Amino acid sequence: MSTVEIDLENWSCPLPLRDYPRVVLGHGGGGQLSAELIENIFLPAFRNAELLTLADSTVLNVPPGRLAFSTDSYVVNPLFFPGGSIGELAVHGTVNDLAMSGARPLYLSAAFILEEGLEIKLLAAIVERMARAAREANVHIVTGDTKVVEKGKADGCFITTAGIGILPEGPFPAPFRAQPGDIVLVSGTLGDHGMTIMSVREGLDFQTTLETDSAPLYDLVAAMMRVSTEIHVLRDPTRGGAASSLNEIAAASKVGIQLEETAVPVRPQVSAACELLGMDPIYVANEGKLIAIVAPQDAAAVLAVMKAHPLGKNSAKIGQITSQHPGMVVAKTSIGATRILPMQIGEQLPRIC
């Protein structure tokens, strides 16, 4: 059913892994099998000077300044999907969390919880995609861990990454800094990642034209910060989508947010898939988009920079911050009505990331 090309057939293990085609409990035991997994799978992919010390912890030279620190676990199902895999998500998700504080991502840790029986080739493919994503995002994966649990006690592969970034002097974007009058910008179409996963799971035809938007956002953020020191809030709308991110910002900043629903960019195929499944793209997860809340005098310049960046081609102004209805997000609909976009209660799409 999947249209994903994993090309496992042509992958070959750099060194033979004692002929284990699948993960066994011993790969998490800290003994010889663990060492072979590290030497044959992790080191060749992640190779960097810091990782090579193989100590309990890795010692890093970090430029002086404030640090940003973030972590996320990734449990996406399925492990591979159009345009990406859990490997890219595990890198992009965490570097983006750092970038949303305005921090330049430097280092990642990577901890794997593997289910006994996972194909070694599948693990290797995930690790190779992580390594490529890390190179593209300019971060080093410098420390890690592998645990193996019995068959049926996990679901293939869970990955937890933590990231360290470095922050320039001065005020940094934070959820509580939105002010009445600020402009709400979005860096592109909403809902692509969530509907991609959903389409693969449901076996919908949309899967042939839908792709995850998973991407590392720091380069875009850096370009934006070069033209404005008044970017008050940055947020990547992952789980719960843009609506949940905006609700969090409205609550943290004690302001109202007014959206123009017709201004929100959504791909036609995402729109169609959402309609079919009874979902609202503004609540669907993204993995390569950001929301920026910017002082009004800087909004045009920031938007222009966003549109000029490959990851921001479809950027748009979608609303503004108001002093009315603090804590609430309201949208003006295409027919001129006003609707409240509440914080989602539970889970629209489980295991989306």
Place this chain on the structure above:
Amino acid sequence: MSTVEIDLENWSCPLPLRDYPRVVLGHGGGGQLSAELIENIFLPAFRNAELLTLADSTVLNVPPGRLAFSTDSYVVNPLFFPGGSIGELAVHGTVNDLAMSGARPLYLSAAFILEEGLEIKLLAAIVERMARAAREANVHIVTGDTKVVEKGKADGCFITTAGIGILPEGPFPAPFRAQPGDIVLVSGTLGDHGMTIMSVREGLDFQTTLETDSAPLYDLVAAMMRVSTEIHVLRDPTRGGAASSLNEIAAASKVGIQLEETAVPVRPQVSAACELLGMDPIYVANEGKLIAIVAPQDAAAVLAVMKAHPLGKNSAKIGQITSQHPGMVVAKTSIGATRILPMQIGEQLPRIC
């Protein structure tokens, strides 16, 4: 069967969690239910200034210097056991990895992967124990994440922590720094943690007298570093036990290690449990012990400091580094014979941490 006192009956949730007695998928959805879990379980326990920003990443002021960075996933089964729980392990394991580079642990991240159906009270008890362990270890848990997977796709609760520590100037302990002539010290009895878990699982009587040794080791390391600048290697012998740690050191430093088996401290009940189960305490996991490899002229002073510390009362000199048989660990047995202690191949005790 368990003799652990969890006292869940007297625990009460600071604020009602919408009457959900168990974790549901929505608790990982990034919406209102996720927010309630954070507000009612995580924030009251971990409360600190950094965590309260609730941003995608947390901004930290770190003193200048080199950083140590480490991560581990914890999948121990059962979640509670005599003397501890997955909560203490998730703190101690990671702060100890930092301490083994000589770094002072400062900050932790905590990422939870929860199985749908986990009792909220159980999660709260784990989180309270993590919080207490963090206070005792002088670290702040400053950022986190929660994912929920469907029932049967995980095993109750997995926790991944990553830690940041700060390192003083000068050379730091590392696995490749052992030199012929150095002395091998251990900070106490070996095998306590592993045999505790094993006894609970097997329902052995030893469980009444066995307890995990899980403890944070930085304070002990700091005391040792005050009397010696020639601590060449520090290692906490967790999975695979002291034998695996020593094999890694022998390989990394290209030296031989010679142990006096009779000098290795082992509790009688650990010894008895090992005999019953056909195990060797030198291969069994510890969570509150360290191995130190120290220049000969400093060994006596370091050992004295270790013995004077509450976590090092049973410290002992157990061997020395030699230029013979590089890469190998050999032990002189009680009857004067010599045996090789090879690197363990796979897993002696799965899911010990």
